[in-house]
Amino acid sequence: MPKSKYEFIYKDxxxxxxxxxxxxxxxxxxxxxxxxAYNCSRNTIRRAVGRLVTxxxxxTMQGKGVRNIYRPVAQTSYTIGGIESFKxxxxxxxxxxxxxxxxxxxxxxxxxxxxxxGFPVGSELYYIQRLHFLDEKPLIINHNYxxxxxxxxxxxxxxxxxxYEYLENTLHMTIVNSKRVMTVEKITQIxxxxxxxxxxxxxxxxxxxxxxxxxxxxxxxxxxxRHRPDYFRFQDNAVRRSVS
Amino acid sequence: MPKSKYEFIYKDxxxxxxxxxxxxxxxxxxxxxxxxAYNCSRNTIRRAVGRLVTxxxxxTMQGKGVRNIYRPVAQTSYTIGGIESFKxxxxxxxxxxxxxxxxxxxxxxxxxxxxxxGFPVGSELYYIQRLHFLDEKPLIINHNYxxxxxxxxxxxxxxxxxxYEYLENTLHMTIVNSKRVMTVEKITQIxxxxxxxxxxxxxxxxxxxxxxxxxxxxxxxxxxxRHRPDYFRFQDNAVRRSVS
DNA sequence: GCCGATTTGTCCGTATGTATC
DNA sequence: CGATACATACGGACAAATCGG
Numbered sequence: 301m302p303k304s305k306y307e308f309i310y311k312d313x314x315x316x317x318x319x320x321x322x323x324x325x326x327x328x329x330x331x332x333x334x335x336x337a338y339n340c341s342r343n344t345i346r347r348a349v350g351r352l353v354t355x356x357x358x359x360t361m362q363g364k365g366v367r368n369i370y371r372p373v374a375q376t377s378y379t380i381g382g383i384e385s386f387k388x389x390x391x392x393x394x395x396x397x398x399x400x401x402x403x404x405x406x407x408x409x410x411x412x413x414x415x416x417x418g419f420p421v422g423s424e425l426y427y428i429q430r431l432h433f434l435d436e437k438p439l440i441i442n443h444n445y446x447x448x449x450x451x452x453x454x455x456x457x458x459x460x461x462x463x464y465e466y467l468e469n470t471l472h473m474t475i476v477n478s479k480r481v482m483t484v485e486k487i488t489q490i491x492x493x494x495x496x497x498x499x500x501x502x503x504x505x506x507x508x509x510x511x512x513x514x515x516x517x518x519x520x521x522x523x524x525x526r527h528r529p530d531y532f533r534f535q536d537n538a539v540r541r542s543v544s
Numbered sequence: 545m546p547k548s549k550y551e552f553i554y555k556d557x558x559x560x561x562x563x564x565x566x567x568x569x570x571x572x573x574x575x576x577x578x579x580x581a582y583n584c585s586r587n588t589i590r591r592a593v594g595r596l597v598t599x600x601x602x603x604t605m606q607g608k609g610v611r612n613i614y615r616p617v618a619q620t621s622y623t624i625g626g627i628e629s630f631k632x633x634x635x636x637x638x639x640x641x642x643x644x645x646x647x648x649x650x651x652x653x654x655x656x657x658x659x660x661x662g663f664p665v666g667s668e669l670y671y672i673q674r675l676h677f678l679d680e681k682p683l684i685i686n687h688n689y690x691x692x693x694x695x696x697x698x699x700x701x702x703x704x705x706x707x708y709e710y711l712e713n714t715l716h717m718t719i720v721n722s723k724r725v726m727t728v729e730k731i732t733q734i735x736x737x738x739x740x741x742x743x744x745x746x747x748x749x750x751x752x753x754x755x756x757x758x759x760x761x762x763x764x765x766x767x768x769x770r771h772r773p774d775y776f777r778f779q780d781n782a783v784r785r786s787v788s
Numbered sequence: 789g790c791c792g793a794t795t796t797g798t799c800c801g802t803a804t805g806t807a808t809c
Numbered sequence: 810c811g812a813t814a815c816a817t818a819c820g821g822a823c824a825a826a827t828c829g830g
Contacts, residue, residue: 363826607807
């Protein structure tokens with residue numbers, strides 16, 4: 301049971317679009333029709349449709365209607381979405397995921413770590429290095445730094461399963477948003493070894509650096525994800541806005 | 545003059561945050577206070593704040609307030625945002641941009657081009673290859689395919705300046721959204737030549753493939769942007785949603 | 789070209805729920 | 810408990826764009 305009405309409508313419409321109940325380029329029912337169908341106010345419909353717009357599922361046209369522009373994609377590789385744990389995206393991509401903890405240690409942020417992660421000097425941190433497999437293929441090396449005061453009680457066993465599951469379900473933390481930067485970097489010896497790469501083949505990989513915040517407003521996680529280039533794929537839908 | 549009230553408030557708050565009128569981690573005035581300050585309804589405030597949330601500028605906390613989490617970033621490299629022309633992002637990054645047209649031709653989509661671009665077989669297209677310089681450094685090679693029926697009248701001269709400016713201001717097209725996929729690919733001889741890369745240094749680059757739609761719902765542009773890896777940087781703010 | 793019907797966009801006011809302090 | 814804050818939802822009004830007659 302979804303907690304809100306507009307979220308129910310959003311998911312219902314999304315599912316109808318994905319199952320091609322509306323054809324590509326077809327107009328959805330008008331807002332007023334949807335108001336009757338879902339027995340709610342126009343604002344509620346508009347909120348649901350707004351999410352579909354940002355998802356790139358539909359586009360709205362003043363005076364005309366709401367057009368379905370969703371195309372089912374052949375997912376040849378691993379796709380990244382919002383904020384997800386590796387476990388969650390494995391499930392979404394219908395693949396079998398497995399994680400191995402390469403390192404697990406506690407440390408205190410010095411000048412160098414502080415510059416790299418954004419945590420203040422002196423912060424008590426967990427540092428975790430993990431290798432993620434998808435269908436038994438090593439695809440991602442993660443370097444996680446968690447603020448000990450926010451993620452206390454982490455163990456290698458938890459890290460092997462799902463850290464987010466622990467933070468959300470056991471510590472009852474609410475993860476809110478994540479600022480990410482994507483770059484391309486040279487591979488290191490560690491990458492080469494664990495991701496089974498050959499420098500003569502690819503000598504770079506895709507790197508996602510993220511600062512993640514919880515509902516207390518504290519940046520509790522800094523992560524660098526290093527992705528095998530031949531399996532990396534990041535999807536996005538951008539909306540054009542007036543050039544101010 | 546912005547066309548809408550909420551957009552004015554959004555930009556005003558954004559500017560106040562960027563100029564650090566509110567400190568990092570400080571709470572913004574409550575919605576009710578903002579209602580008084582801007583002399584508008586609470587809905588309007590909430591729309592403005594909602595955009596700031598998706599921008600990663602603030603986070604809202606039920607029962608507490610709206611916290612500023614914006615950090616001014618040292619922009620060492622070229623940053624990509626929403627849907628922008630190269631000219632627009634050059635200006636936003638305060639750099640001097642210049643574009644050179646390497647190829648300009650008209651062609652008809654055959655089976656192979658259709659598979660690559662998503663345009664139906666037989667579509668009349670412009671194919672444009674351009675090299676973009678930033679501060680006289682070659683950073684991006686673009687391969688553009690434009691639907692002739694939507695972008696008619698394109699010339700190499702326009703392509704050298706700004707195609708989007710032509711489409712929006714002369715043809716009065718409204719560009720709406722763009723589905724993008726980011727990957728890492730091996731460099732080609734063309735990349736090596738024009739981007740002045742050395743295979744022994746980097747042998748990959750960042751590739752952004754995009755399908756762009758206008759307000760008529762037609763996919764009028766397919767573009768592959770190939771970015772010099774050492775200057776590529778893509779920023780993003782992701783929001784965590786319930787795992788349905 | 790004009791008019792009216794339809795549809796989305798913006799804005800308002802209000803009521804109620806829920807979380808925080 | 811009450812006051813304050815954000816979250817959800819409703820209903821109404823008018824503007825702006827589109828389309829058909």
